[in-house]
Amino acid sequence: MNQSLRIARIFGIPVQVHWSFGLLLAWVAYMGYEQGWTLRETLFMGGFVLVLFICVILHEFGHALTARRYGVGTRDITISPIGGIARLDRMPEKPYQEFMVAIAGPLVNVAISGILSVVYLVWSGAGSQALQHSLYGIILRDSNFLPGVSSVFELSIVTLIALNGTLAVFNMLPAFPMDGGRVLRALLSVRWGRSTATRIAAGLGQLLAVGLAIYGAYTGSFVTILIGGFVFLAAAHEHRAVRAEEFLSHYKVSDVVRTQFSRFFTFDPVSLPAEAMQHGLEQYVLVFDPAYQVVGSLSETVVLMAVKEELYDAPIESLPLLPAPEVRPEQTLKEVLHIFQTETAPILPVVENGALIGVVDQPMVEHFLRRQRKR
Numbered sequence: 001m002n003q004s005l006r007i008a009r010i011f012g013i014p015v016q017v018h019w020s021f022g023l024l025l026a027w028v029a030y031m032g033y034e035q036g037w038t039l040r041e042t043l044f045m046g047g048f049v050l051v052l053f054i055c056v057i058l059h060e061f062g063h064a065l066t067a068r069r070y071g072v073g074t075r076d077i078t079i080s081p082i083g084g085i086a087r088l089d090r091m092p093e094k095p096y097q098e099f100m101v102a103i104a105g106p107l108v109n110v111a112i113s114g115i116l117s118v119v120y121l122v123w124s125g126a127g128s129q130a131l132q133h134s135l136y137g138i139i140l141r142d143s144n145f146l147p148g149v150s151s152v153f154e155l156s157i158v159t160l161i162a163l164n165g166t167l168a169v170f171n172m173l174p175a176f177p178m179d180g181g182r183v184l185r186a187l188l189s190v191r192w193g194r195s196t197a198t199r200i201a202a203g204l205g206q207l208l209a210v211g212l213a214i215y216g217a218y219t220g221s222f223v224t225i226l227i228g229g230f231v232f233l234a235a236a237h238e239h240r241a242v243r244a245e246e247f248l249s250h251y252k253v254s255d256v257v258r259t260q261f262s263r264f265f266t267f268d269p270v271s272l273p274a275e276a277m278q279h280g281l282e283q284y285v286l287v288f289d290p291a292y293q294v295v296g297s298l299s300e301t302v303v304l305m306a307v308k309e310e311l312y313d314a315p316i317e318s319l320p321l322l323p324a325p326e327v328r329p330e331q332t333l334k335e336v337l338h339i340f341q342t343e344t345a346p347i348l349p350v351v352e353n354g355a356l357i358g359v360v361d362q363p364m365v366e367h368f369l370r371r372q373r374k375r
């Protein structure tokens with residue numbers, strides 16, 4: 001089920017690799033075979049790809065470690081052939097903090113470029129002008145234009161300098177989901193507030209996306225059209241998410257709390273929730289221990305899977321339960337949404353003065369959002 005392989009834990013943050021990254025290395029091996037590379041050359045290219053992805057991981061750590069400074073944790077960092085992603089628990093909403101977290105990633109790549117430039121200049125003894133020309137040569141893909149490069153090692157260093165620079169520039173494009181979109185939103189937030197700032201940033205991002213797609217169509221680059229489409233959708237998504245958050249911040253748990261709900265115990269057989277869920281009223285239910293304490297929740301998906309395996313008589317506690325942290329009636333629905341997302345807890349017990357008065361679950365909040373949108 002998990003499509004990523006955990007490879008390390010750095011600064012307490014799990015780093016994982018998506019399985020498709022293996023495809024990329026396989027592709028390098030295939031290219032080596034196709035082009036008649038020696039084993040050494042193939043390993044070298046594979047190593048180069050790995051180094052490049054270490055740069056991407058460092059970029060993500062730039063975000064994650066800056067976020068940590070503002071008390072925001074990171075669940076994990078995943079790399080795949082299309083890039084890295086740091087799953088922050090949330091994006092800090094103070095403009096200054098969002099600005100710093102967003103810009104930290106590209107700055108890491110700028111720093112890597114800078115350090116490698118110094119390494120190159122010291123190593124090769126070439127002047128900075130030769131380096132500049134070689135960088136043009138790589139960016140323009142003109143192999144006749146590499147005056148400062150006399151070995152494969154130097155070529156790799158110069159290529160890494162160019163690629164890190166490209167990463168920084170690409171990520172600073174002022175459009176979601178790129179870091180530049182967040183930087184722009186943070187800057188606009190100072191003057192116009194987060195909601196309006198998101199609308200402007202998303203609009204600009206979509207304009208840029210359309211421009212990108214037109215450019216792609218004009219130059220016949222299918223990949224550019226795809227990126228344009230992707231950026232366009234990401235902008236719309238970000239805008240919708242911020243609008244939903246803003247809307248939900250005006251309502252409280254007590255506005256939606258459901259007081260009618262089923263209770264199941266850890267020792268109950270699976271057939272009980274299965275039957276209740278058949279009526280389709282509840283997708284998620286709370287599970288209690290014999291002392292009437294909530295120990296977690298159960299989703300319809302898990303129950304259906306158990307039914308499929310004919311585990312009708314198995315006790316509920318043998319199934320994987322989801323967490324169910326308590327919320328209070330006066331908490332905002334925005335906070336609730338945040339708990340749904342970060343704790344993967346789809347149903348929460350609502351507790352007032354130590355007594356369980358009802359539940360709030362994901363379908364209810366989604367329904368609430370949809371109903372308000374129609375008005």
Ligand SMILES: [Zn+2]
Pocket residue numbers: 059060063105106171179
């Ligand atoms: Zn980034």
